Amino acid sequence: MQYHLNGFKPGNYQVPDEARKPYPEPPIVDLPNEVDVLIIGTGPAGLTMARQLSEFSDIKTCIVDMESGPLLFGRADGISCRTMEIMEAFNSSEMVVKETYQLKQNTFWEPDAENPENIKLTHKIADARAGLSEFTHGIVNQARLHELLVDGMERSVTQLSPDYSRELVEMKIDESLTQDLDAYPITATFKRVDDAGAGKTETVKARYIVGGDGARSNVRRSMNIPLEGDSANKAWGVMDILLNTDFPDIRVKSFIQSKEHGAVMTIPREGGYLCRFYVELDLLGKDKRAKDVKLTEQDLIAKAQKIFHPYTLDVKEVAWWSVYEVGQRIAERFDNRPVGSSEDIIPRAFVAGDACHTHSPKGGWGLNTSLPDTFNLGWKLAAVLQGRSHSKLLSTYGTERRKVAQQLIDADRELSKLVATRPNAGDNSEQAKVDTAKIEAFMQRQSGFVSGTSIEYYPSYICTGQDNQQLASGFKIGQRFHSAEATRVADGRSQHLGHLVKADGRWRIFLFGDTQAPTDPSSAAYQFIDFLANDESSPVQKYTPKGSDIDSVFDTYAVFQQQDLSMHGLQDYLWPAKGKYGLRDYEKVFQSDASNDIYDLRGIDRSTGCIVVVRPDQHIATILPVTAHEELTKFFDVFMIEQK
Numbered sequence: 001m002q003y004h005l006n007g008f009k010p011g012n013y014q015v016p017d018e019a020r021k022p023y024p025e026p027p028i029v030d031l032p033n034e035v036d037v038l039i040i041g042t043g044p045a046g047l048t049m050a051r052q053l054s055e056f057s058d059i060k061t062c063i064v065d066m067e068s069g070p071l072l073f074g075r076a077d078g079i080s081c082r083t084m085e086i087m088e089a090f091n092s093s094e095m096v097v098k099e100t101y102q103l104k105q106n107t108f109w110e111p112d113a114e115n116p117e118n119i120k121l122t123h124k125i126a127d128a129r130a131g132l133s134e135f136t137h138g139i140v141n142q143a144r145l146h147e148l149l150v151d152g153m154e155r156s157v158t159q160l161s162p163d164y165s166r167e168l169v170e171m172k173i174d175e176s177l178t179q180d181l182d183a184y185p186i187t188a189t190f191k192r193v194d195d196a197g198a199g200k201t202e203t204v205k206a207r208y209i210v211g212g213d214g215a216r217s218n219v220r221r222s223m224n225i226p227l228e229g230d231s232a233n234k235a236w237g238v239m240d241i242l243l244n245t246d247f248p249d250i251r252v253k254s255f256i257q258s259k260e261h262g263a264v265m266t267i268p269r270e271g272g273y274l275c276r277f278y279v280e281l282d283l284l285g286k287d288k289r290a291k292d293v294k295l296t297e298q299d300l301i302a303k304a305q306k307i308f309h310p311y312t313l314d315v316k317e318v319a320w321w322s323v324y325e326v327g328q329r330i331a332e333r334f335d336n337r338p339v340g341s342s343e344d345i346i347p348r349a350f351v352a353g354d355a356c357h358t359h360s361p362k363g364g365w366g367l368n369t370s371l372p373d374t375f376n377l378g379w380k381l382a383a384v385l386q387g388r389s390h391s392k393l394l395s396t397y398g399t400e401r402r403k404v405a406q407q408l409i410d411a412d413r414e415l416s417k418l419v420a421t422r423p424n425a426g427d428n429s430e431q432a433k434v435d436t437a438k439i440e441a442f443m444q445r446q447s448g449f450v451s452g453t454s455i456e457y458y459p460s461y462i463c464t465g466q467d468n469q470q471l472a473s474g475f476k477i478g479q480r481f482h483s484a485e486a487t488r489v490a491d492g493r494s495q496h497l498g499h500l501v502k503a504d505g506r507w508r509i510f511l512f513g514d515t516q517a518p519t520d521p522s523s524a525a526y527q528f529i530d531f532l533a534n535d536e537s538s539p540v541q542k543y544t545p546k547g548s549d550i551d552s553v554f555d556t557y558a559v560f561q562q563q564d565l566s567m568h569g570l571q572d573y574l575w576p577a578k579g580k581y582g583l584r585d586y587e588k589v590f591q592s593d594a595s596n597d598i599y600d601l602r603g604i605d606r607s608t609g610c611i612v613v614v615r616p617d618q619h620i621a622t623i624l625p626v627t628a629h630e631e632l633t634k635f636f637d638v639f640m641i642e643q644k
Helices: 044-053 081-089 093-099 142-154 218-222 297-307 365-385 391-420 430-445 447-451 466-471 524-534 539-543 629-637
Strands: 034-040 061-064 105-111 119-126 166-173 186-192 201-211 227-229 234-245 253-257 263-268 274-283 313-326 329-331 349-351 485-488 494-496 507-512 554-560 589-591 610-614 620-624
Touching (some): 044 201, 081 093, 093 142, 105 430, 166 201, 263 297, 365 391, 507 524, 539 554, 539 629, 620 629
Parallel strands (some): 034 201
Antiparallel strands (some): 166 186, 234 274, 485 494, 485 589
């Protein structure tokens, strides 16, 4: 798709440039007095949290922001493979794939050894993230991603919409109520910042609060949580521009280093014409911030033109620009509990996204780390609120996501130093070659982390069974379920199994059968299904509310090696009767594709098969032998509450 030919216009990219209009400011309605979950901030962390909770009709959610309406200009631009997978869980990936600019290549430029005032191409490589997911790393306006999340909220069963023009002025936690799950220990006071409501205050009581309100988070400050790490000492400029240029790689992501004027990183943007420039500026003085750097967009353009010599940059329009400082900081803790608290202490307030980790935007990690923060927290909070899981589950959020944030900080610190390194070898460009080689090596080494596909959670009671990893070496416990295709038995359709794991709070149990026919009552697969369906000790029987559909908590899928199966020859549990009419679900059984066999792709032991348990956030919780009935029950017994 192409757009922005005659100037940048925010809004819905499905609308032609000539007719596209910015998102209108929504009407203001009074805030509710009490909610289950209060979310502060409509950035990627806040909206992902709200989008997930909007699926539960019995959870009352409110999301508030001090801005007057939705974001118009994207601050983040990169959409990682993992973020695409999460958007698929929200049934929104098709539009993101359609609209994003897909990054396929990287180029590296450095001073020309024969004429150091000029830059010269050293090499062009394929993007290191290719093949890590069925999705491709892409570029799209952050505002457009926000719109898709909001659309999903508004069309959900709860019809949830953000409330704008409110500034959080005070947040209190009544410590005497935090350990009572039915209490509302959070009191948040807001000030209206719109003209019509100027001076008006509103108070909301909440059972839980989630602060996704950015690097200067009022929620974090109210909990007295310090940020730890390096203060900023380097400034960069960023701008989205429409331009004409004779630079040959303007539609390729490029790392460019000049001899005397610093570095630029360019990223082509969606629509075919827009491009983002990250321009290296000078060191910041002591106690200085980026806001103290008195520059304009024309200064950024002039600096970029010097770096690009001998190529010309004729900038026609600057859609958005900013100056930011490079610093890497992480919150001491991600919830209101004191450091070292027992998991039995119930957290009631959380921070996510930039509110708990800050860094430079060059790696595209801000949005792509913030969004998974609340994708991790959302299902846990829903499970506790609905009485399906013990409250101790909430303590795993900080444990799992703070580790990821620390990895992010470490990687960003390394990348910032590499990108800002200036060659200083005079006419000898050997130093420059070393620098660009280091950047390339970094991108190769960190490709799984940058894409989000290798994010791995520590072993815990919701990431266990490492002794059985050899049963499916390609499904790494703790990492996301790496999707692959299989053929649906009922109709022969090819289906990505990872796309079955939607953001609906359900657990997925994937049975990969062995070489024995699943129709044989003596087979391990047959006996496992019989256990799930009929044994009173099975997690399906213990934790599914009476009267609910059999897959309302545990959604089971089976993949078999046999190619001659019929749905009607399999146990009822694999094509269950559901809903008020008892209609049969024919979409739970698959067979491996001979030309693209999932057993081979994911290293599944053909002789024994295995069970892969996938969490509601798509991460693999455990792998078990097909015969491990008791072990499966014990896994869920640790944190789930039996339903009567």
